[in-house]
Amino acid sequence: MFDAKSLLNTILGGQTAQKATAAAQSAGSTVASVVSEAEESLKGTRVGDALAGAKKLAEQNPTAAVAVAGGLAALLLGTSTGRSVTAGAVKLGGLAGLGGIAYKAFSNWQQNKPLMEGVPGLEQLTAPAPTGSGFHADDHSHDTAQLIVGAMVATASADGTIDPAQRATLLAQMQRAGLGSEERAFLDEAIAHPMSPAEIARSIAGNSQLASQVVAAASLVADPANAKEEEFLSSLSTELGMSGDLLSHIRAAVSGFRAA
Numbered sequence: 001m002f003d004a005k006s007l008l009n010t011i012l013g014g015q016t017a018q019k020a021t022a023a024a025q026s027a028g029s030t031v032a033s034v035v036s037e038a039e040e041s042l043k044g045t046r047v048g049d050a051l052a053g054a055k056k057l058a059e060q061n062p063t064a065a066v067a068v069a070g071g072l073a074a075l076l077l078g079t080s081t082g083r084s085v086t087a088g089a090v091k092l093g094g095l096a097g098l099g100g101i102a103y104k105a106f107s108n109w110q111q112n113k114p115l116m117e118g119v120p121g122l123e124q125l126t127a128p129a130p131t132g133s134g135f136h137a138d139d140h141s142h143d144t145a146q147l148i149v150g151a152m153v154a155t156a157s158a159d160g161t162i163d164p165a166q167r168a169t170l171l172a173q174m175q176r177a178g179l180g181s182e183e184r185a186f187l188d189e190a191i192a193h194p195m196s197p198a199e200i201a202r203s204i205a206g207n208s209q210l211a212s213q214v215v216a217a218a219s220l221v222a223d224p225a226n227a228k229e230e231e232f233l234s235s236l237s238t239e240l241g242m243s244g245d246l247l248s249h250i251r252a253a254v255s256g257f258r259a260a
Contacts, residue, residue, distance in 0.1 A: 002182040004146035009094040102216040103129035105253040115252040134209030154194035158232035201239035
């Protein structure tokens, strides 16, 4: 069985951020070459436009480029928000960073604080949550990490931009990034048959901490200008029975991460 927590960390930039500095000098030109190859095959599509942005990043910042390619953020490049997630993969820092964002939002909501109060900068926003809080990376299991990945893929797929040809190209990118066959098979299935909001909610089974992190992950992927992705996010929060106030806190925290 593949390690879903490791896969999620890879997608969110946690593991690749640690490797990037050591690999950057030797890998920068290779990353640019790989991105160029994918860009050529998808020229004229939204994913192709996003890869062009990744190529520019590879040329300008080899350290970040290693994380872009190795972090598999190309999975999310079907939206303009996906491009910002790609460029920010290093600063998120993996599952711990996601938990930090959701923990800040959840805590502020519980304490009836104004949106984003006490979150002045990125380091505080993505700081690891306390162990045992339900938001720390160690609090996650294989199943919860797999669910978060599935929710991110479902959100990215909500507008139907990941077609079979694009999926094949993304799977090739996954193979280049070193994913095993089980990981690639899981992601291929998640892309081909994305989870519905109701299915995600059933898997969360009333766990408020997990629900907050799933919604935070989906919000990172969703493009606010994309009506179908926004509709998916709204349906997800409704299926979860999440209050509008908590959703607002989570979205404000995610917006703060993007802006930092």
